[in-house]
Each structure stands twice: as structure tokens, then as C-alpha cells.
Amino acid sequence: MSAERRRPLIAANWKMNLLKADAAEYCRDLRRGLAAPPEVDARVVIFPSFPLIPVVARELVDSEVEVGGQDLHPEERGAHTGDVSAPQLADAGCAWVLCGHSERRQNHGESDEWVGLKVAAAARHRQLTPLICVGETGLERKEGRTLEVLERQLLAALAGGPGPFALAYEPVWAIGTGETATPEIAQEAHRYLRQRMVEELGEVAAAVAPILYGGSVTPDNAAGLIAQPDIDGFLVGGASLDPQKFLAIIRCSG
Numbered sequence: 001m002s003a004e005r006r007r008p009l010i011a012a013n014w015k016m017n018l019l020k021a022d023a024a025e026y027c028r029d030l031r032r033g034l035a036a037p038p039e040v041d042a043r044v045v046i047f048p049s050f051p052l053i054p055v056v057a058r059e060l061v062d063s064e065v066e067v068g069g070q071d072l073h074p075e076e077r078g079a080h081t082g083d084v085s086a087p088q089l090a091d092a093g094c095a096w097v098l099c100g101h102s103e104r105r106q107n108h109g110e111s112d113e114w115v116g117l118k119v120a121a122a123a124r125h126r127q128l129t130p131l132i133c134v135g136e137t138g139l140e141r142k143e144g145r146t147l148e149v150l151e152r153q154l155l156a157a158l159a160g161g162p163g164p165f166a167l168a169y170e171p172v173w174a175i176g177t178g179e180t181a182t183p184e185i186a187q188e189a190h191r192y193l194r195q196r197m198v199e200e201l202g203e204v205a206a207a208v209a210p211i212l213y214g215g216s217v218t219p220d221n222a223a224g225l226i227a228q229p230d231i232d233g234f235l236v237g238g239a240s241l242d243p244q245k246f247l248a249i250i251r252c253s254g
């Protein structure tokens, strides 16, 4: 299936940035920008850090922009200090949740299996769509292991039999480094992920799952990437902190 048949999905990962007042102002700028012509045909999601979710959900109410959590715990409740659950995210106004971001895998030692449990928890809750992040490190790419790593992460993430989901291909060497994957490198990984999804889930389920690219996306490189047939949108970190840059990325995608 070609990218023309999937609506672009553009997501902002704010990571551990912004305070309440900045977040509110950002959402107002974003709404103003999206309301200005020409009309944008893209799904837009903001992933703020947990304390900002209520502000963002309030500022974006009655808009088409959705909100997501940056992480979740696989269990619904209990003694897990510092964690949040799927019901808590949904209750706070989230429709999405990031699962397996490389900063969680690297900085918090999250295994492929743990990511799979999170994806299954989001799917069980139904109101939350997981955005599953996969990607190889620079060393794994140098050693020619990119596709092997992507396959391992993908299969573990889908092991719990997810409902609807989106995937983000985020090469670790491109995250926050300014070194974006070329459109050709990204397309090769996306095409591979699409094929493996077809093999695992069948044509229909694989065709509806968007595959986003993430890794130093900016207004300058977004157009070349989104032109690739298997790139359905972006997960944007650094550039998403500036609403005008994020809007420019949305505009060249939708």
C-alpha cells in the first residue's frame, strides 16, 4: 500500500521540556497555525511530559490535535512509584502512548519484552493507541545488523497481539544528533518494517498502521523524507519545541 492512502501522522515528543505557561502558549500558537489556510490534512499528536498533560489536554480541547503520554507501566495500578498506568493516561485525556522510545530503552534499561508488555497494556485499555519506537544504534548499523535489530524489536513489541498501533522508525544515531537518515536509508528500513508487519499481521492490519520516521527531523529535511512511499509521518523531538518549526513540518507533510 502506498503512503498516499494513509493520512500523515505528525507527532511532537517534547521529552522533559517546557513548563505549564510555555505549554499553554505553544498549544494556542499551534491551534492558530493549524486554523490558518491552506487546510492541513494530517493527524497531529503532542506527547508532553506527565505534569503538562492536563494543560495540553485543556488547551487542545475541541481541536483535532490529540495528546499522548511518553511512557506507561504495563500494570493498571499498584506499588510502582514514579510510573503511570494506561487508565491514568486515558483519564488525563491521552489517546496515545509512546512505547519503547530509545531513551527509555537506553536510560532505563527497558528490554524488548518489557516494551511488548507496555504495548499489550495500551491495547488492552483500548482508548490508548501505542506508538511503538524501534531503531538501531550506530554500532549495530556499522556491524550490518540494522534489519535484524528492527525485526527483533518489532516482533517483541507485537508479541502481546496489539490492537491498532503506529510504529516509529527512530535510528538511535539520528536522535538529537542533527544527523538525519537520508530518505533512502529511512525508506529501506520502513519498507522492511512494512514487509515484516504484513508477514506477521496480514495485509489489512499492516496496511493501516502508519510508520513514522524520527531522528533530527526539521522543516528543511521533512519534505524529502515524507516523499518516500513508506514514510507516513514523523515523530519530532527537538524541532517540535518550536511551534512554528513543528507547524512547518506538519505543513510539508499534510
Ligand code: PEP
Pocket: 013, 170, 174, 175, 176, 177, 214, 215, 216, 217, 235, 236, 237, 238, 239
Ligand atoms: C525523538 O526523541 O523521538 C526524536 C526524534 O528526537 P529529535 O527529533 O530531537 O532527533
